[in-house]
Amino acid sequence: MFKGLSAFPLTPFNASGVDETAFLNLLARLTSAKVDSLGVLGSTGSYAYLTREQRKRIATLAIQHAEKIPVIVSIGAVSTDEVLRLADDAQQAGASALLLPAVAYQKLTDDEVFGLYQDVTRHVSVPICIYDNPGTSHTLFSDALHARIAALPHIQSIKIPGVPADLAAARQRVESLRAQIPTRVSIGVSGDAFAANGLIAGCDLWYSVCGGLFPRSAKAMTDAAQAGDFALVEQQAQRLAPLWALFSKHGGSIRVIAAAAALLGLAEKDCLPRPLRSLAAADIEEVRQVLNQLQLE
Structure with missing residues (x-):
C-alpha cells in the first residue's frame, strides 16, 4: 500500500x-489506471472544509468504489476529540489506512504533536501515515x-513535504530521515514538483x-x-514542468486541478x-493551453 503512486x-x-x-x-479514472492507493480527503480533497458527515460519506463512497485498491483516509482536525471521531x-467505513496531519490553530509544541499521534495510535487498529504539510497544518516536523x-x-x-532541488542534497535528506525511523516505516514525497527528485533519492512512493x-x-x-530507470523519471518530470509551473503561479495545486x-x-x-474560488477566466485559459500541450491522462 505504501509504495508507488498514492493518488489524491x-x-x-x-x-x-x-x-x-x-x-x-474522478475515482473511476484512478481505479482504471490501477494506482497503488487512493488518498481521499487530503488537502486537495478539501478535508478542512467538510463536515464530519460529509467526510464520512466521501470515505464510504471511496471504499465502496475502490475496486480493491487500498484507501487512505485523512482524519485531520484541530481537536484530538474530533480526530478520534473521524x-x-x-x-x-473500511479504510485501509489513516492519514493524520497535526492541524494547528495555536502553535503546537513537539510534545503536543507527539501526544496527538500517541492518542490516535492507542485508539485505532489500522496503519497511520504521518502527514507532514506545514503549509496547511502550520506544524513543523523535525527528523x-x-x-x-x-x-x-x-x-x-x-x-x-518535498526534498531539495539538488539531487545530492535530496538523497542526504531522505537517507538522514530513513536512518532515524524503523525499517517498517516508508517515506513518501509530496509536493508534485519535488516528486522526481524524491523518487530518485529513495522515497518509496509519491503522494x-x-x-x-x-x-x-x-x-x-x-x-x-x-x-530503476531514473533517466525516464527525469524525462517524465520535465514533461510535467508546465503543470508544476501553474501550481507555483497560483500558490498551490488545488485551484489548478479544479480548473x-x-x-x-x-x-x-x-x-x-467556499471561501475558495475558481481561477479567473484568463488563468483558466492558460490551464487549457497546458492541458492541450501535455495531453495528460
Whole structure:
C-alpha cells in the first residue's frame, strides 16, 4: 500500500454541496489506471472544509468504489476529540489506512504533536501515515520528531513535504530521515514538483495531486522509479514542468486541478468549497493551453 503512486483526488462541489457523481467519475479514472492507493480527503480533497458527515460519506463512497485498491483516509482536525471521531468513521467505513496531519490553530509544541499521534495510535487498529504539510497544518516536523512518532505502533509511513532541488542534497535528506525511523516505516514525497527528485533519492512512493486527476501520466513516473530507470523519471518530470509551473503561479495545486477537472468535463466550473474560488477566466485559459500541450491522462 505504501509504495508507488498514492493518488489524491479532488472532492468536487456543486450548488447543492459535495458533488458525489463528479467524485465517483474522478475515482473511476484512478481505479482504471490501477494506482497503488487512493488518498481521499487530503488537502486537495478539501478535508478542512467538510463536515464530519460529509467526510464520512466521501470515505464510504471511496471504499465502496475502490475496486480493491487500498484507501487512505485523512482524519485531520484541530481537536484530538474530533480526530478520534473521524478515525472511528474511517475505520467503520473500511479504510485501509489513516492519514493524520497535526492541524494547528495555536502553535503546537513537539510534545503536543507527539501526544496527538500517541492518542490516535492507542485508539485505532489500522496503519497511520504521518502527514507532514506545514503549509496547511502550520506544524513543523523535525527528523527527531518524526523518529519519535514513527516508533509508535501503527505508524507505517511519513508523507514529507518535498526534498531539495539538488539531487545530492535530496538523497542526504531522505537517507538522514530513513536512518532515524524503523525499517517498517516508508517515506513518501509530496509536493508534485519535488516528486522526481524524491523518487530518485529513495522515497518509496509519491503522494500525488497530479495523480488524482492524471493517474496514468503520474504512474509512468512511479513505474519508472520502481524499475530503476531514473533517466525516464527525469524525462517524465520535465514533461510535467508546465503543470508544476501553474501550481507555483497560483500558490498551490488545488485551484489548478479544479480548473483542469472542469475543463475535462469531470466537475463543474465552480467546484471548490467556499471561501475558495475558481481561477479567473484568463488563468483558466492558460490551464487549457497546458492541458492541450501535455495531453495528460
